[in-house]
Amino acid sequence: MNVHLIIMAGGSGTRFWPKSTAKKPKQLLPFGSGKSLIKQTVERFDGVISNVWVVTTKLLMDSIQKELGPKVRVLAEPEARNTAPCVYWASRVIGEEDPDAILVFLPADHYIRNPNAFRVTVQEAIEWASENEDLVTLGVKPTRPETGYGYLHCGKPKSNHCIKVERFVEKPILENAKKFLSSGEYLWNGGMFIWKAEIILRAFDEAMPQMKKAWDDAQGNVEKAYPNMKATSIDFGVMEKVYNVVSFPLDCGWDDVGSWASLEDISEELNMSHDAGVVSQGECVSIDSTGNIVDSAGPVVSLLGVKDLIVVVKDGVVLVADKSRAQDIKQMVEAVKAKRPDLV
């Protein structure tokens, strides 16, 4: 039994614009510690998992190969079609090469505060997946009534740590998120999956038979197969429709680093300075300023009497946004793209 780590790295790089761009999305950026998130994701399994794959876009293929080195195998998708085609493709390719393979699918761009706790849980999940015919999705123990994530509604324990997943829940309204948190029955859906290649392919055949058809019709030619593979998430396309889903709750200081505002939560671990709030990168001089998030690729940022701003400085572009608008940076990217496509 071989374990394969497959990193899903197709992110488009709008939420951390202008630090992130289409050619250098979040997963390729260093936050604080100096290493890119994708490199941190791989290094978390150094010496534990030796087969490492990345599924990404053609645009990012070369920079990811360069970032991770030649031992990592990179699959470049013809186009971004959400996670279901990506998981199917990788599972077929690896399953044909290694029929007994256990596959660990992880996003490229998350932050894990406690990598040891993370590895222990992943190891337990790998063992479970190898001994059972279940699909494991790692769930994160919620720490706040977050409305930006999907949830897993858990049922009965199947072992000390393994729990049956009853239901996938879309991003809830705040009222429901609060109920989820207090009930203790819910986990955040972290988009991290562990299963046998054989089991996930069987689940695809059950929930999305068009995937096998598209692949077989194209005789494994990804360029031909992809346009006929449904662009949907693995959660929606498969996981919600099958009955053998279990979860292992993660308690490892997980953070999806979803926006500039989220840097505040991990700033201490990443040794960011706190001159006028959080300084992610670069030099900041501040007077009477608080709660700001600053990232500069070079120029000194000077703040006078301002609060709760996001200030990002890069070659050719400066973003100044109210922190409450961190989720709307996509809008700004669209607006800038219309005038200056070179900047996004």
Added chain:
Amino acid sequence: MNVHLIIMAGGSGTRFWPKSTAKKPKQLLPFGSGKSLIKQTVERFDGVISNVWVVTTKLLMDSIQKELGPKVRVLAEPEARNTAPCVYWASRVIGEEDPDAILVFLPADHYIRNPNAFRVTVQEAIEWASENEDLVTLGVKPTRPETGYGYLHCGKPKSNHCIKVERFVEKPILENAKKFLSSGEYLWNGGMFIWKAEIILRAFDEAMPQMKKAWDDAQGNVEKAYPNMKATSIDFGVMEKVYNVVSFPLDCGWDDVGSWASLEDISEELNMSHDAGVVSQGECVSIDSTGNIVDSAGPVVSLLGVKDLIVVVKDGVVLVADKSRAQDIKQMVEAVKAKRPDLV
């Protein structure tokens, strides 16, 4: 009778930092129209006054000579000692060369909306100064209860436009500024003076005899004389102490361009764009942002959900300040100077 224009250009360049710096203060900056304020000051008298002098610091001497061309004579002060030594020096030098000279002293860094009205008033003042033994100070008709300027308290008219100045008033508190405005008896002290060389030198001998002594002891060597010349303003040192001061009220859309916030008042005349407020220079993309003042030497400034900010982008430094703190940029300059003297 020859008229000489003397431009006082010793400004230290903190209020428009980082666009302005010690080496390139406000008077050398273009605002909107593309020409520096000092060049605009000189060009207002093109074909009217041919003898043009500038008194400035050694640091700025070369860049001013370059900006204004070889016909302009530049006097470089050994050190900045406020306006009294500057006026005395220029008056002695020009008076010795041209004993009948009429001197027009103007600051380098003001904005005049209506240059024709300005020239007409200056011409009237020149005629008055040539025919009388008065010291003329141009006063600006107040348009608001400004607490940032000194005022001239005017007495009886001496002609259609000429008014006796009874008293110089320091920057008032708001309550007094309101009274001044409604009384109609006060003008803003604009720091613009017109007089015969002979008359101002006589006034110096009366009010500040140490100036003549310092100059004569040094036999006209400015390096030796300056340290012994009292560092004070011409208003405080001379004008407030003599009895032959008159004013000609100016109604020409005068603005001292005193801070980033003041650009709002002249932005239309200077054809500044109004994307997210006032864009003094550079490209700005904005979403849900109002009342900001933006100046960028290159990078595109993108504003998302912010208001009433000053955002200035230059090579190596970015300033983000609340507009209400425009007067405190000096503090920021000091703070940055301590860390990065190259940036101020």
